[in-house]
Amino acid sequence: xxxxxxxxxxxxxxxxxxxxxxxxxxxxxxxxxxxxxxxxxxxxxxxxxxxxxxxxxxxxxxxxxxxxxxxxxxxxxxxxxxxxxxxxxxxxxxxxxxxxxxxxxxxxxxxxxxxxxxxxxxxxxxxxxxxxxxxxxxxxxxxxxxxxxxxxxxxxxxxxxxxxxxxxxxxxxxxxxxxxxxxxxxxxxxxxxxxxxxxxxxxxxxxxxxxxxxxxxxxxxxxxxxxxxxxxxxxxxxxxx
Amino acid sequence: xxxxxxxxxxxxxxxxxxxxxxxxxxxxxxxxxxxxxxxxxxxxxxxxxxxxxxxxxxxxxxxxxxxxxxxxxxxxxxxxxxxxxxxxxxxxxxxxxxxxxxxxxxxxxxxxxxxxxxxxxxxxxxxxxxxxxxxxxxxxxxxxxxxxxxxxxxxxxxxxxxxxxxxxxxxxxxxxxxxxxxxxxxxxxxxxxxxxxxxxxxxxxxxxxxxxxxxxxxxxxxxxxxxxxxxxxxxxxxxxxxxxxxxxxxxxxxxxxxxxxxxxxxxxxxxxxxxxxxxxxxxxxxxxxxxxxxxxxxxxxxxxxxxxxxxxxxxxxxxxxxxxxxxxxxxxxxxxxxxxxxxxxxxxxxxxxxxxxxxxxxxxxxxxxxxxxxxxxxxxxxxxxxxxxxxxxxxxxxxxxxxxxxxxxxxxxxxxxxxxxxxxxxxxxxxxxxxxxxxxxxxxxxxxxxxxxxxxxxxxxxxxxxxxxxxxxxxxxxxxxxxxxxxxxxxxxxxxxxxxxxxxxxxxxxxxxxxxxxxxxxxxxxxxxxxxxxxxxxxxxxxxxxxxxxxxxxxxxxxxxxxxxxxxxxxxxxxxxxxxxxxxxxxxxxxxxxxxxxx
Numbered sequence: 001x002x003x004x005x006x007x008x009x010x011x012x013x014x015x016x017x018x019x020x021x022x023x024x025x026x027x028x029x030x031x032x033x034x035x036x037x038x039x040x041x042x043x044x045x046x047x048x049x050x051x052x053x054x055x056x057x058x059x060x061x062x063x064x065x066x067x068x069x070x071x072x073x074x075x076x077x078x079x080x081x082x083x084x085x086x087x088x089x090x091x092x093x094x095x096x097x098x099x100x101x102x103x104x105x106x107x108x109x110x111x112x113x114x115x116x117x118x119x120x121x122x123x124x125x126x127x128x129x130x131x132x133x134x135x136x137x138x139x140x141x142x143x144x145x146x147x148x149x150x151x152x153x154x155x156x157x158x159x160x161x162x163x164x165x166x167x168x169x170x171x172x173x174x175x176x177x178x179x180x181x182x183x184x185x186x187x188x189x190x191x192x193x194x195x196x197x198x199x200x201x202x203x204x205x206x207x208x209x210x211x212x213x214x215x216x217x218x219x220x221x222x223x224x225x226x227x228x229x230x231x232x233x234x235x236x237x238x239x240x241x
Numbered sequence: 242x243x244x245x246x247x248x249x250x251x252x253x254x255x256x257x258x259x260x261x262x263x264x265x266x267x268x269x270x271x272x273x274x275x276x277x278x279x280x281x282x283x284x285x286x287x288x289x290x291x292x293x294x295x296x297x298x299x300x301x302x303x304x305x306x307x308x309x310x311x312x313x314x315x316x317x318x319x320x321x322x323x324x325x326x327x328x329x330x331x332x333x334x335x336x337x338x339x340x341x342x343x344x345x346x347x348x349x350x351x352x353x354x355x356x357x358x359x360x361x362x363x364x365x366x367x368x369x370x371x372x373x374x375x376x377x378x379x380x381x382x383x384x385x386x387x388x389x390x391x392x393x394x395x396x397x398x399x400x401x402x403x404x405x406x407x408x409x410x411x412x413x414x415x416x417x418x419x420x421x422x423x424x425x426x427x428x429x430x431x432x433x434x435x436x437x438x439x440x441x442x443x444x445x446x447x448x449x450x451x452x453x454x455x456x457x458x459x460x461x462x463x464x465x466x467x468x469x470x471x472x473x474x475x476x477x478x479x480x481x482x483x484x485x486x487x488x489x490x491x492x493x494x495x496x497x498x499x500x501x502x503x504x505x506x507x508x509x510x511x512x513x514x515x516x517x518x519x520x521x522x523x524x525x526x527x528x529x530x531x532x533x534x535x536x537x538x539x540x541x542x543x544x545x546x547x548x549x550x551x552x553x554x555x556x557x558x559x560x561x562x563x564x565x566x567x568x569x570x571x572x573x574x575x576x577x578x579x580x581x582x583x584x585x586x587x588x589x590x591x592x593x594x595x596x597x598x599x600x601x602x603x604x605x606x607x608x609x610x611x612x613x614x615x616x617x618x619x620x621x622x623x624x625x626x627x628x629x630x631x632x633x634x635x636x637x638x639x640x641x642x643x644x645x646x647x648x649x650x651x652x653x654x655x656x657x658x659x660x661x662x663x664x665x666x667x668x669x670x671x672x673x674x675x676x677x678x679x680x681x682x683x684x685x686x687x688x689x690x691x692x693x694x695x696x697x698x699x700x701x702x703x704x705x706x707x708x709x710x711x712x713x714x715x716x717x718x719x720x721x722x723x724x725x726x727x728x729x730x731x732x733x734x735x736x737x738x739x740x741x742x743x744x745x746x747x748x749x750x751x752x753x754x755x756x757x758x759x760x761x762x763x764x765x766x767x768x769x770x771x772x773x774x775x776x777x778x779x780x781x782x783x784x785x786x787x788x789x790x791x792x793x794x795x796x797x798x799x800x801x802x803x804x805x806x807x808x809x810x811x812x813x814x815x816x817x818x819x820x821x822x823x824x825x826x827x828x829x830x831x832x833x834x835x836x837x838x839x840x
Contacts, residue, residue: 138497227559
């Protein structure tokens, strides 16, 4: 099947966007056992995580994310492709969006995964998959999905904005500023991008730059969070010009 | 934000009095913080976390707390919902597990929630059984009952995540209660005190859906959109429909649900949002936590507060309400309630007492209580934990620490009960404090089962088996009156509504008399007459033949006769009498006695 030979390689894009493409799972720091009453599973994870992990594992089956972009799993994807062969791409997208809007995140991830496998050359399922993954705290995988969406489709400011939001979640202030800056490259009138850049500069204690982007956001008809103005003013009086 | 000053009195309590208030410019409430009380005693040293607690003015001596409980764990983790219950205002507690129906049980039953109904004094606990045949389960307790009833499945689903619940008056009937559970799939509603539940009404994508009920039955559900949105949706028709999302606030910072990188320790800290409603005027309040700034690569996370006086249409600008240390610590997982006097009571975790970096494994935390008497404009804080505790002592052997996802607090009358995890003893335990707000104890209306009322102090009311009402007296408050209660065995009893419902009965209304028309009874008619020959004939007519073979008891004066039911009827022929006599249907006893005259 031709579609399964498509290999999505957007590592250069990862580097260009200053996003981490090599990240793996949840970090573990080798925490020692706490008390005599410590309970553990054989694997050292909780059954609550096992249960959810099993559901997520099944939902995500068929795609791989380790390289920072989405790849078809050569062992799993062909069989899933056969399963969805008689379904339409649009139908899968619609179903997944309904599930996501109903709070059924895991089900939505499963459906969007199948949509990607159905038509890996199309971007919307990657983007939707990225949206769904973030609802389960899967920031790295979400970023990989957005990266793949950017790789197979025309670039868009909104997709770049989602990428920037994930970088914001990671706490990388410089990366955040750069990523929201890339939103402005495509849409210079994106007020919220200016607002987010202003907040990042505030956290970096670069208050003058924070004011600049605050004013830009407001000039474009957007608003910064109302509490932010007061907080910024407490650090640096608002420039008059 | 002013830093509060606390004083330790001779009883080991923290007290804030007028002098302190004057010093800080704060308002006038007297706050007496009792010592810590551990409430998961039977859990031993096993892990416990993720607390919740509920109580109400409708039944202020009965308080319930719940948490994730690992007491059944052996080599592997087994998680259940631990529950602590007091029937005497926190003087003594018992703790136990509440599990779903057997068919829906699993090795992981968690995400506990509680609710209390201020109208009836009912309590609920509930949680999620995380399994394919699991879902959301709840159990209720009637006022005065010693135990919770058997749990019921509110929603059977393998995909449920974080639920919270609330109870309050129905939007269309001040004398009816509706119970709500909000979770990732939407809001489900019960109109029969939590026995049966409807299908979920989706609120869209989000997490941490927290329902609250306003004084007129309006329903508010706050949630987080996984991004910058602190959101809320509102229903004015009892949860049947919800309006569009309302933005309470916009976060400056955000992080993923599994991320705790903004905090000391190695646990996740999901940034969910919390609302509460003033039970008198419906003022809405919101508290959430967000990054205020970064210092030396450490995030300074604070509690942000805002308020709405138009049912959530508009909100004040969020502002930080917590005190802090230098360098600043993090404040997170707030839970707050508004009491009948409009005072706000808040509890939260706090890292201010230890100078520590966000990347430390051994995160040190305390628990705090704060009160505001001026609608959130100013707060006074109390440290509840004697020493900071180490989050690494979570009692679990996982790759990532876990100390739950939230805290709890209940308020009943002028007494506040925070509910929180602390590892101060080297293992994770659940604590509360009895925090009394106000001056000298005042008597309140104490309602008894027969509908009578006496103005008593809270403790005296409890000792006499009454139900105490905060902030009112018998002159101003009408105690629930007994009425006919149709029971499952088709008997009728005169009970107050809460007792009737807890007995599984149907309440026919206050003052309804069992001796009169009793629709609960399967009997259609009861007739008696005396024939000319002095034979008394009494007839009981059932509505159908389902009682054939059973006996009814009919008395003539004081003499009882057991009469079999055949073809839906029981007939008594008793001979022979003269003069006047009284014929009574003794069992079932739903009808007025009949006087008959014989020749």
